[in-house]
Structure formats: C-alpha cells, structure tokens
Amino acid sequence: MTVEAEAAIHADPHHIPADADYLTYERGWKSWLTTVDHKRIGVMYLISILLAFFAGGVFALILRTELLTPGRTIMEADTYNEMFTLHGAIMVFLFIIPSIPAAIGNFVLPIMLGAKDVAFPKLNLASLYIYWVGAIFTLVAITQGHIDTGWTFYTPYSTRADNSAIWMTIGVFILGFSSILTGLNFIATVHTMRGPGMHWRRLPLFIWGTYATAVIQVLATPVLAITLALLAMEKIVGVGVFDPALGGDPVLFQHFFWFYSHPAVYIMILPGMAIVNEVIATFSRRKIFGYMFIAMSSVALALLGFLVWGHHMFVSGQSEYATMVFSALTFLVAIPSGVKIFNWLATLYQGSISLESPMLYSLAFIALFTIGGLTGLFLGTLSTDIHLHDTYFVVAHFHYVMVGGTVFGFLSGLHYWWPKITGRLYDERWARVAFSLVFIGFNVTFLSQFVLGSRGMPRRYYSYLDQFQPLHMTSSGGAYVLGVGFLVMAVMFAKSLKSGEKAGRNPWGSAGYEWQTSPRPHPHNFAEQPVFTRGPYDYHLASERELFTGTDAEWDTHVAKKAEA
Amino acid sequence: MSTDAHGNSKFLQHHYDTPAQQFGAAKLGMWLFLAQELLFFSGLFVAYGVYRSWYPDAWVVGSHLLDYRMGTANTCVLLLSSFTAVMAVRSAQTGNQKATGNFLLATIFLAGCFMVVKYFEYHHKFEVGYLPGQHFAPHGEGLVEIVAAARETGVNGVPFHLRTFFGLYFVMTGIHGLHVLVGMFVMGWMWNRNRKGEFSKRYSTPVEMTALYWHLVDIIWIFLFPLLYLID
C-alpha cells in the first residue's frame, strides 16, 4: 500500500479503493445480509422477485393446463380456486409491485443521481427484510391451503368462509410496509441526495417515473394496510365493519381495497414506462422528445390514479352518481398515457434506431400497452362494462397492461442494465429468440382471451361451455410458448453469468449518467463524485469517451491508435 | 470538504456530505412517514363518516355511553404531553441534557396516564358488555345506561347499530392506543440515548423526529375525542 493510500484511509475511514466493485469488495453471505449498499439490496430484491415470478408463473401454467378441457382436467374445482388466488396474490404483491422500483430502481436510482446511496440505507435493508417476512407469511398461507378468495379478498366471503386468508392478509399487510418504506426512501433520496449539477430538469426520466410511483406508494399503501387490518379484526374479533349482518357494508370494503389497488396499478405501470423512456432514448441515439411533458405526465398519472378507483365497482351496487363520476374521470387517464406514447414515437422519428433486445422489449411495450390501455376504455364505459365485467375480457385487458406493460418494461430494463449489474454481456441472439417466444406466446395467450370474454366467458370459472374450448386451448398453447420463452431467457442469463463476455462501462453507447461509472459500479457508485454538466439525453454534448461502447482497455488502444494516426 | 465534515463528527453518516443535508433528509422522511400515518387512519375516519351518516341514532346513543369527562381528562393529558415533548426538543437543541431527559420522562409519564384512563374505560365497557360487532351484548348496568342514554337523547328504542359504533370505537381508540404505546417505547429509547450523552446542540435529530411522531398521535386524538365522545 502506498503512503498516499494509507494517508487517505487515515483521513477517511470510509475510503474505498477506486478500482473496487460492489460485488467483490466484500465477500461472504454475512456481508450480503448486513449490507446497506443499495446495489446489493437491489440485487437481493431482484433474486427474490424472480423467485416469486417463477412461482406465480408455475401456478399460471397449471391453471392454463386445467382449462384445456371443460370440467376436470388435472385438478378439482377447489384446488383451481386456490391456484388462481395464489397466482394473483403472488404476482401482484410479491412480484409486480416490488419488481421495478425495489429491484431495478434500488440499483439504478442513486447512481443516476450521483449519490453514494439512498437517503436511508438501513431503512432500505429493513424494507427488504420486511419483504421477506411478508413472503414467509404468504408461504405459510400456501401450506395452510384453502385460500380461494382471489387476490382481492372481497368480503363477506373472505371473512365468513373457512379459509386461511388471514395468513395471506397478514402477509400482504407486511409487504405493504416494505413498499411504503421503499417509496419514502426514494422521495427523500431524490429531494436531498442529488449530486452537484443535478437539478430537477436534468433528472433522468426513469427517476421521474419512480418518483411518481413513490408518491403513490406512500399515500395509497397505508389505506391497504388499514383495510387488511380491519379485515383481520373482522375475522378474529367480529368487529362487523364489513359484515352486512352486523350493519356493515361489504361495498365499503371494495372502496377501501380499490383506493389502494387502483393506484397500485400505477405503482406497477409507471416504473415500466420509466424504463421505456431510458431505453427508447438510448437506442434511438436521440434526445428524448418532450422531456418535461413525459415527466409531468408521470406525476399526472400518479395523481389521476387516485380519482378513478370506483370503475372496479360499476356492478357492485354503488351509487349511480359515484358510477358516473368515476367513469368520466377514468377517461382522463387516457390523456397522460397518450402524451407518453406520442412522445416516444416522436423520439423514434428520425432517430438512429438499433434493435437490440432491450429496445425490442420497449417497442413491444408501446404496442402492447396501447392495446391494454385502449381496451380499458371499453371497461370504463358504463354500458359496455355491464356486458364485459368479470369476463375474460377484463383478464386479457389487465394482462396486456401488467404483462405486456410492466413485465415487458421490467425485462427491457433487466436486459438493459444487466451489464451494469453483473459486469457481463449476454448472448444477443438467444435474447432475441427468447423475446420472439415471449412476444408470440403472450399475444396468443391473451388475444384469444379478449375474444372469449366478449363472447361471455366469465373469469375465474373452473369449467365452461364446449363452444369455448378451441379458444381456451389456443390460450393455453400460447401460455406454454410463453413459458418456454422464459426458460430460454433464464438459460441465456445463466450462461452470461457463468461465461459471459466482460462488459465495458457503456455497452449500449448511452448518454445516461449511470453508464459513466465502472462496469460493475464502485461500492460508492462513483470512485470520485461526478459533477453533472449536461442532461441525460444530450448526445450532442456527450464526449466520445462517454459514448464509447468497449472496455477501458479497448479505449486505451483506441486512443493510442488515434494518436498514431 | 466531505472528508472534513466526516472527520470531526461521529453522527454524520458516510453517504451524506453535510449535517444539514442529513437533517433535511431525516425531516423529509419523517414527514412522509407521518403522511402515510394520516392515510392509515383515514380509512377509520371514512368508515366512521359512512356509518355515522347511516346510523345517527346509534351514534348519538353510543356517544352518550362514553364518559366524556374521562375523554376530556385524556385530551388534556395528551395536550400536556405534546407540550413536554416540544420542551424536550427545545432542551436538546439548547444542549441541556438533564432537562431533555426530564421532559422525556414527563412525556412518558403522561402517556402512561393516558393509557391508564383508557384501561379503566375499556374495563368498564367489557364488564357491561359493550363489545364490538358480533360480541355486543349489554347486560346489567349496561342496559340501564342504554335506556338512560336513549331517554336523554330522545331516541325511542335501542339502536341495533350500537354494535357498529362500539366496533369502530374499539378499533379507532385501540389503534390509537397502540400508537401511544409505540411512542412511549421510542421515547424511552430516546431517554436512554440522551442519558448516554448522544445528543448535543449540533445533533438532536432523533429527539425531534420522535416528538414529530408524538404530535401526530396527539392530533389523531384531537379528532377522535369530539367525534366519539361529544355527539349531541
């Protein structure tokens, strides 16, 4: 060790050598479980949510297998009811809600801001532990069996029927706090931890998106908590707040539930949109069109999301006044969503587009989200909703938004930041094969469900009329293709981890800030505090070094060659 | 500069540049936490509003079954504890370690008083059968009180939804009481940290954050008191 280095350590006990990287700086499982590094926490979140995604996916495949034939195929009706409840609850609460903010957001957000960490690193680790505790309760619920309420836990069925929904309820209650803490942390981080030169108009749009998400997480999730607390008290003590026999109102439960769960739809989709912003700009090599409009449309979506929850309750017997107001407001959501789509298309226009896998997922996001969004208008219209309510049309609609939107956005982000997270590249050819399978499989699965629903096939049914069988079989076939696609992707990523080519610091040639740190970031994100002098999409202001896609060694040879010439 | 700031302060965490930045973040985080607390309680207030508008008779009679003198006493106790909490913060900010400890103890004591009064209220209600929801079964003295309350308020009968009123009464005051207990625990922890001399003129953030939480608990009670005890 040199004298200077020793002196530096003496002056600053937190000094870390400039060439350290976050994965190898400390070793051993203890260093992982006690870390407060947002990147490591992000990675642990990523692994956890991928396990949840796998579990939820297996349940989905079992469901689709059961639906191959009317009547019994592989399981009894009761088992089927439990399976769709587990599929829904795991996918929503354990996978989608924490997916982008807690896993990818945790990793990327402080780097983009030029901060050493999030504002409250210990709280960040606590939120991960809380997530695990919530997941354990969910596992207990699975082993206890008999949770057949659907992920919505509607009363009075959930409080009266003999089931172990109570475990699931407590699990989700706990998961909610993990989500609140993540949101709280992100808001405080964006407000107080921005590096020098990072003013609000230079924030990457990914941060605007996760910021808007965090606002919803903080304001809406506590209402879910109190709802579930009341549900638990209803079941344990018989408080009667939602029990009509005791003067309670089950529709009030739906108000409570959807006051959270509708905004939660935006917790799921806004981060997906946020990723698309980054990817579209990078792979068009172009300044994003209408920066402020996109940023503000995220905030607008977050706020509008609170005003429309009643559109889940059009046939619940709520007041006609409320129904009309909720329907009218629902259409307003189309405006900020449309603003985003137009801005993305305008960014693509005359861009220098390259179609690598992250871009493919993002382009698919735009198409699928548009379908999902527009079919939402059918459901927001009062008269058509009466026909389509609780049919496969609804199932197809929200899968187009949740899978076509959020999951495609998540996959786009995972492919995009994979080299930054792992320091390795993956096999682009296999990534494209996986993309094709996922894209085709997804559309086959859910396009047929639009048709099924509009013809009257109700959701959550175990059996169906014979005339629906061809469409159900098509849908199941699509689901298998989708499953194979994910399998190919998993193998492709595993291969990359094991023997992938070492990545440079900026393999996509992006002007984004997070690509300026070393391939696997320094434990404090940047070895030296960066000073931001340009926007994250200013390709015309970025230097050749900043946009160089090779490794650092290749850059040195590049410079040497230039000097020779 | 960052090295300097870290070099001479043991409370500044590694990822902040200055104490002011750390304090700003802590305070912002605390306000966000309080915002989520408010939204958490909002569900109870909404349920309260809905059922009060549906079952006014039950609410009037139910309110008369609560002892408003105990409620008033508890309100005064909590207001006083808010005052001692703010004085604890002031003492910490001016570097008066002894006063900080004493004011924290006073706050804990007042919070304890609140819980004792609450215990007597609950105890009485359990005895006469004013239980929430399906367990609502007044007997003995409980029936006498109901008849008296109904006569006093001009309600001609026993409202069926008294059970809903008491259901919400127990949930609202119970969850509030839980927050009081958490507050007592956190203030005890602060008292201990203060005793060890962790706070100074330069650093009193944890005491300030605890006080912010305590004031919120007070605010919730400020609303619960007239909404539950004082319906005419």
Next chain:
Amino acid sequence: MTTESTASHSHSSPDDGEVVSHIASTRRHVIVLLGLLMFTALTVGAYNINLGDWNLAAAVIISTCKSALVVWFFMELKDDVAFNRVIFLGAVIFMGLFMAYTMNDTRYRNIVDAYNGGRIDPRTGELANGTAAGIVAQGGELGPLPTLPAGEADGEPAQE
C-alpha cells in the same frame, strides 16, 4: 463541495453545512398549550349547549384549529421547508378525497331507482327483480327499549 441539492433543500444551511435549528421560546410553547386547552374547554362547552346540526361542524372546526396549532407551532411547520408543508397538506387532501368520494356513493345509493320509478316488470306491473326500492336505511333500525326489572337490572342482551 456543497451541492445544489443541499443548498436548496435543507433546513436553511449555512456555508459550513451545519444544522441551524429555529429554537422557539418557552413562552411561545406555553401560549400554544394554553390555546389548546382553551379550545378543549370550548369544544366541551359546545357539547353541553345543543347546537343541533352545527354540532358536528363545530367539533370538526375546533379540532382543525387545535391541530393547526400543533402542526404549525409544535411541529414547527412554520419554519420548515415548503415541501414538508406540501407533504402534510397533500396527505390531508387525499384523506378528504377518500372521504368525499366514498360518501358520494354511500349517501346516494339506489337513488336513481327511487326517482325514475325503478324498472317495472311489464308482465306483472311490479318492480322488477333487483330493483332497489329506495334509499338505504336512514337512521338504522331500532329495537324496543328493554324493560328493566325494578330494583335490579339483570336483563337479556338487548338485541332485536
């Protein structure tokens, strides 16, 4: 390296980045406490004089004043950064929104059927199945007052 973010977002930071607290006088705290106790007396007083429909309004207004005192002086939002005020106000607004929208349902349920005559079944001329006959329970159900045995009160549960 004082960053812009620190400068614009922390609690009035001087150049050395130290925290500067606004330490209020004990006198102010005492005055606020007295104000709060006075309002409490007022709200209990208002309870004892019957204000009819204004009772709820009076209770909520007085409580709001008390909370405002606590938030503004004890919690020192008075001297806090603007964004913390926005957070608090935002939370209150969303609470109001939740309340208003939910009550917009619960206060007016089934009102359309009551006004336009509901859906008449042409075959029978009566209200069709599923038509709500009127507005939901107003005031709730009342059971009879229990008759209390003279002297000792030891009755059945007063349910129906």
